[in-house]
Amino acid sequence: MPIARRLLAALPVRTPLPPPRARGTARGIVWIYALPFAILYMLLTIVSAWPGAQRAAAGATTAAATASEPAVLREAALWLLLSVPVWLLLGMAERAPSVGLRRMAPRQLAAASCAVFCLAEAPMFLLGTAFEFVRAHSPAVAAHSGSNAGSTLLGSISASAAAGVSEEIVVMVLPALAVWRFAPRATGTRQRRLGTAALLLVLVAARLSYHLEYGLAIVSLVLWSAVSVLLYLRSRAILPIMIAHAVYDIALIPVNRVGAQHGLAAATAVFAVPAALVLAGALLTGRAPRQVAVDAPVGEHPAGAVER
Structure with missing residues (x-):
């Protein structure tokens, strides 16, 4: 698939994991402080989704009510307050590339974000x-499928931006770094396929755990979640994934409103416009700089294993 290869070429290739900024006790303290934030984030998001999940399981879902703007803004702020400190704490113990902050020129970041949008969000x-x-033509499927609560424009944009940032930190950066740092053999050369498959399953399950209120509709999230994980494991660059996630959620605001008033075909036509622009942007902004793609043991830096 030439287009898929060109999109993948816009993403940076993963380079060897740099040595940690902090070692020994200092690094342990950072992880001890970071983990409770991440655990609390997961618990609260799952608890928030649980009532909707129960209704979906019982076949008693109803049309999602409109959430008030203050409530949505408070929730978005809470997710950021729980997730961003995790990133900042990890940044105290690790170097920027280890926590997903690859050095990327603005043009490369834009191209990579567009590529992620096309590879993960659009499908x-x-x-x-x-x-x-299917849901529109099957009452049984509709009864077991939930949906997002709507809000005002400001509330929807805030929630989309917060989700794009917070989710990737907690269910992507932190667990992947933990495996790379503390269990490097799991994804090393000898066990690459098995370890990567296990890590993929864990990260996808973590992502889907707080989307259970969608019921059967969660099936449409499985591919997106898996592709996002694979793109991060391939590139170790989280900003393009965050940007693509947030842009997609924001793009859905007018799409969903058009769909509610004019039907599925009209909503698809509206989405096709930004999707086409993003695809053109990904294909026209060029390749990522050539990088070394061979993993090295943690802490080792073979000659030439730097971004250039």
Whole structure:
């Protein structure tokens, strides 16, 4: 698939994990402080999704009510307050590339973000559209499928931006770094396939755990979650994934409103416009700089194993 290869070429290739900034006790203290924030984030998001998950399991879902703007803003602020400190704490013990902050020129970041949108977000929209068609024609499927609560424009944008940032920190950066740093053999050369598959399953399960209120509709999120994880494991660059996630959620605001008033076909046509622009941007902004793609043992830096 030439287009897929060109999109992948826009992403940086993972380079060897640099040595930690802090060692020994200092690094342990940072992880001890970071983990409770991440655990609390996961607990609160799962608890928030649980009532909707129970209704979906019982086949008693109803149309999502509109959430008040203050409530949505408070929730978005809470997710950021729980997730951003995790990133900052890890940044105290690790160097920037280890926590997903690859050095990227603005043009490269834009191209990589567009590529992630095309590879992960757009296919999710297509699957979601197909599922919505099935739901519209199957009362049984509709009864077991939930949906997001709407809000005002400001509330929706705030929630989208907060989700794009917070989710990637807690369910991508932190667990992947923990495996790379404390269990390097799990994804090393000899056990690459098995270890990567296990890590993929864990990260996808973590992502889906707080989307259970969607019920059967969660199937449209599985591919997106898996592709996002694979792109991060391949590139170790989190900013393009954050940007693509947030942009997709924001793009859905007018799409969903058009769909509610004019139907699925109109919503798909509206989404096709930004999707086409993003695809063009990904293909026209060029390749990522050539980088060494061979993993090295933690702490080792073979000659030439630097971004250039």
